[in-house]
Amino acid sequence: MIQVSIEVNGKTVTAEVEPRLTLLDFIRDVAGLKGTHAGCEHGVCGACTVLVEGNAIRSCLVLAVQADEQEVISIEGVGGDLGRSGELSIVQDAFCEAHGLQCGYCTPGMVLVAEALLADTPNPTEGDIREAISGNICRCTGYVQIVEAVMLAADRLANRNYKSKPGQPSDQTLG
Template sequence: MANETTISITVNGRERSSEVEPRMLLVHWLREGLGLTGTHIGCDTTSCGACTVLLDGTPVKSCTMFAVQADGRALTTVEGLQQNGKLHAIQEGFKEEHGLQCGFCTPGMMLLGAALLEDNPNPSEKDVRWAISGNLCRCTGYQNIVKAVQYAGQKIESERSGAQA
């Protein structure tokens, strides 16, 4: 197409370049262009948060952001949380604390939790509930999501303490 723009985005630590239409949404580029289907499409209006990704470490809802707006930046999807075959603490927390049921909201919730823990490794229940307040879960009642994030924070702190000993 004549109207395409070249973008280059570091996705989960890997440089990715593509020709995209300027109006292509980031969520569609991730899912259709890169095959990263962990980022879900729920509402297309930023209401549910199923499309949450981290852009330069900050949670954004990719269903109302154009792919060209992420050009030159670093993006993390749920697929990028795992490093070298090892689950991220937030992924372990969701597993251990049963932080999911149907799983549709889980990628966005995990990324919100991971971002929170970067700034606050020991969040209170209130802190976690505030951090996830922009994302919807229709299954869990949120309590186990809160417990999962706190579990992850404790695990991260424990690993840091062990590394310093």
């Protein structure tokens, strides 16, 4: 057993874990956050995507011991004030409005790759969006609306009058 300390959505979670425990199982079973979905558990489907140090990665392909001392944001933490404000992020809201989800199983992963894309690429083309979600499978095959949702989110982020990153407070006014 090895002690790890991982900051999940702004809260440090410390636990003794087996080295074989994936970050996915750490988030779900140790941190108790079930929004990160376990799909294939071997890196094919993208349902378990989270942000580690700002990068979208698949939590089933990272061991908890590898994420020691790092910052993780899961779907619970993308809303305002690391999810504590109870408000949806612009991306989450756009997924609702554009009907970018059907069964919802892939949605946390889709939202997080979209958050990572828009943090680096404020004005993505449709090609950029398709590239960003290319590792995430939607078995309802609702890709058209997912792409529309990300485009809507990009448009709203470009025209908002404040700036924030996923999970950060949204009260910082643009100068």
